[in-house]
Amino acid sequence: MRDFLIRHQTPALLVAGLVVVTVLGVLTGNETVQVTLTEMFIRLVVVVGLWVFIGNSGIISFGHIGFMGVGAYAAAWASAEPGFKQIMLSGLPVFLQENQYPFAFAIIGATLLPALVALLLGIALMRLAGTAASIATFAVLMIVNSVYANWDSVTAGSSSIIGIPTVVGPWVAVGFAAGAVVTAYLFQVSRLGLMLRASRDDEVAARASAVEVKRMRLVAFVLSAAIAGAGGGLYAQFLGILTIDPFYLGLTFITLAMLVVGGMSSLSGAVAGVFAVTIIVELLRIAERGVSLGALDLGLPLGSQEIGLGVLMALILIFRPNGLSNGRELVWPGAAPAAKAPAGRTLSPELTGDAAPSP
Amino acid sequence: MIGFLQNLIDAVSLGSIYALTALGIGLLFGILRLINFAHGDYITIGAYALIVPSADVTARLLIGDLPLIVMTPLICLIVVVAALLSDVLVFRPLRRASSPTLMIASFAVSYIIQNGVMMLYGARPKAVDLWSGANTQILIGDLRVPMLQLIILVVTLVLMTTLTLFLRKTPYGIQMRAAAEDFRMATYLGVRGNLVIGLAFAISGILAAAVSLLYTTQSGSLSHTMGLPLALFAFVAVVVGGMGSLVGAVVGGFTIGIIVTMLQAYLPPELRAFRDAFAFAFVILVLLVRPAGLVPSRTSFERV
Numbered sequence: 001m002r003d004f005l006i007r008h009q010t011p012a013l014l015v016a017g018l019v020v021v022t023v024l025g026v027l028t029g030n031e032t033v034q035v036t037l038t039e040m041f042i043r044l045v046v047v048v049g050l051w052v053f054i055g056n057s058g059i060i061s062f063g064h065i066g067f068m069g070v071g072a073y074a075a076a077w078a079s080a081e082p083g084f085k086q087i088m089l090s091g092l093p094v095f096l097q098e099n100q101y102p103f104a105f106a107i108i109g110a111t112l113l114p115a116l117v118a119l120l121l122g123i124a125l126m127r128l129a130g131t132a133a134s135i136a137t138f139a140v141l142m143i144v145n146s147v148y149a150n151w152d153s154v155t156a157g158s159s160s161i162i163g164i165p166t167v168v169g170p171w172v173a174v175g176f177a178a179g180a181v182v183t184a185y186l187f188q189v190s191r192l193g194l195m196l197r198a199s200r201d202d203e204v205a206a207r208a209s210a211v212e213v214k215r216m217r218l219v220a221f222v223l224s225a226a227i228a229g230a231g232g233g234l235y236a237q238f239l240g241i242l243t244i245d246p247f248y249l250g251l252t253f254i255t256l257a258m259l260v261v262g263g264m265s266s267l268s269g270a271v272a273g274v275f276a277v278t279i280i281v282e283l284l285r286i287a288e289r290g291v292s293l294g295a296l297d298l299g300l301p302l303g304s305q306e307i308g309l310g311v312l313m314a315l316i317l318i319f320r321p322n323g324l325s326n327g328r329e330l331v332w333p334g335a336a337p338a339a340k341a342p343a344g345r346t347l348s349p350e351l352t353g354d355a356a357p358s359p
Numbered sequence: 360m361i362g363f364l365q366n367l368i369d370a371v372s373l374g375s376i377y378a379l380t381a382l383g384i385g386l387l388f389g390i391l392r393l394i395n396f397a398h399g400d401y402i403t404i405g406a407y408a409l410i411v412p413s414a415d416v417t418a419r420l421l422i423g424d425l426p427l428i429v430m431t432p433l434i435c436l437i438v439v440v441a442a443l444l445s446d447v448l449v450f451r452p453l454r455r456a457s458s459p460t461l462m463i464a465s466f467a468v469s470y471i472i473q474n475g476v477m478m479l480y481g482a483r484p485k486a487v488d489l490w491s492g493a494n495t496q497i498l499i500g501d502l503r504v505p506m507l508q509l510i511i512l513v514v515t516l517v518l519m520t521t522l523t524l525f526l527r528k529t530p531y532g533i534q535m536r537a538a539a540e541d542f543r544m545a546t547y548l549g550v551r552g553n554l555v556i557g558l559a560f561a562i563s564g565i566l567a568a569a570v571s572l573l574y575t576t577q578s579g580s581l582s583h584t585m586g587l588p589l590a591l592f593a594f595v596a597v598v599v600g601g602m603g604s605l606v607g608a609v610v611g612g613f614t615i616g617i618i619v620t621m622l623q624a625y626l627p628p629e630l631r632a633f634r635d636a637f638a639f640a641f642v643i644l645v646l647l648v649r650p651a652g653l654v655p656s657r658t659s660f661e662r663v
Binding site: 260 | 392458459463466468470471477587594597632633634636640642650
């Protein structure tokens with residue numbers, strides 16, 4: 001048991017950390033704190049999903065917020081009130097229109113539908129080389145946005161879907177966050193994950209070692225879309241009202257910023273980034289609201305929050321390119337696993353080729 | 360037949376805008392391996408530089424009121440300065456970073472510029488009346504051609520010819536091509552890296568300024584996210600054309616312009632709202648058949 005815990009201490013520590021934060025948050029009894037926490041855990045699910053693909057393959061994806069949107073709508077279709085669905089969403093299949101399914105069913109839908117979409121699109125996208133694939137993932141975001149904003153009989157178009165039961169609070173959200181972390185970790189240490197990271201570090205060498213790079217990327221793409229989709233489902237059942245607008249570039253930027261700030265080459269980094277960026281954004285938001293001293297309103301102008309986040313991201317990229325985690329995983333001090341080092345780069349420079357002369 | 364020709368002219372003029380944008384993006388990618396998201400926001404900066412900074416809904420022209428011969432260089436200058444600033448402040452410290460890192464950094468730059476513009480000018484779109492004389496129509500036979508589309512076409516051709524001549528005939532152009540071929544080797548042979556990259560940023564700034572003038576005249580409105588769709592379509596154009604090839608960027612730009620316009624014209628009305636989705640789905644299909652793009656570049660392959 002002790003060996004098992006030491007070997008898998010990273011996810012154990014991360015999950016324990018999440019639970020502690022939740023307990024503290026719930027103990028405050030403050031409504032705002034709990035809402036912020038819930039939203040943060042939902043974003044954590046999405047960012048961890050994003051990390052499964054980006055962290056392991058080294059390819060930036062701008063399309064995952066699209067998958068989150070697909071998941072959110074899938075959950076809404078399953079769980080919104082039948083009365084609303086029959087009037088506004090008359091294009092839905094009859095079984096969805098007439099029934100109101102429970103949360104569990106909605107989340108399963110929110111996981112499977114994005115995975116299916118990712119599989120179909122991924123077959124095409126994963127054939128492209130790294131940078132081209134990144135740009136092409138934009139196509140995913142835009143296709144989802146265009147379809148969901150205009151398919152009135154199924155998505156209610158530019159008006160919103162209402163009557164979704166709001167069952168997601170901090171505890172449900174943290175449960176899914178922990179689930180996402182464990183899933184991502186299992187993928188990371190699996191044979192598939194190892195092969196994919198090999199292709200990230202040296203694609204040519206990996207291919208020469210019989211790694212089927214495209215197929216590995218596709219597997220990670222589908223899995224990460226499923227996790228991001230689950231995040232979307234949580235989001236729908238957290239807000240209770242849904243439009244396609246939030247699932248676009250703004251959220252794409254924030255989730256990528258979380259990944260970059262934390263350090264996208266490690267799972268702990270993804271989690272740390274979510275915490276760090278949430279804290280910074282909340283602080284900036286408070287600063288924007290400002291304080292009133294008599295007749296004087298002291299506050300940052302509107303938009304400072306976004307600019308601050310952008311500047312922070314640029315600074316991190318310049319001065320600490322591996323993010324806050326510096327590419328390492330979270331380990332208990334003094335209890336590093338003896339046999340295998342975690343996913344960080346621990347090979348000597350000669351072995352990784354970093355010693356090659358640079359211009 | 361007339362209808363088709365009319366659509367074709369629309370397609371070519373939209374394609375010209377995309378091609379100019381894609382050219383600016385492709386030029387930087389060739390040399391720096393940077394996919395510059397902020398390129399769309401250079402276009403936004405050029406457009407907003409025309410008006411008086413304020414949060415009012417109606418825009419008062421400032422630079423835009425000057426005679427053309429003063430206004431155009433001034434807007435170019437402003438955009439070039441913005442492009443060079445983004446290089447000096449963000450991209451120069453990242454010279455040795457990987458291509459994904461550069462891409463994310465440019466995403467951050469784009470986000471900063473967008474919100475900066477929003478802070479200065481307000482979030483609401485503004486109407487501007489720049490050069491309304493250009494919207495008159497000329498009759499060629501039975502064909503009604505808006506003057507502006509002809510202007511767009513001519514400007515595009517002039518810029519592309521000038522750029523080609525610059526790259527082929529001048530010493531700086533040859534250095535830029537050498538750097539695009541193999542940056543490290545070029546610097547070993549005495550090409551100054553920062554100069555070449557600065558030039559690339561400046562040229563992409565000029566291209567962006569041209570697009571912002573043409574596009575603002577055509578659309579008659581400003582918004583802080585106006586450059587975004589242009590940049591996104593241009594990105595996809597660069598990928599469709601073949602990454603790392605300037606000819607490819609232009610071919611890709613025109614391809615996207617033609618696809619979008621023809622879908623708009625010939626899709627059944629109830630599907631027309633999904634135009635962009637069809638366009639991007641079509642792009643994915645093209646890539647499925649030709650993963651390296653329509654004009655594959657020799658230098659785009661991974662070097663071992």
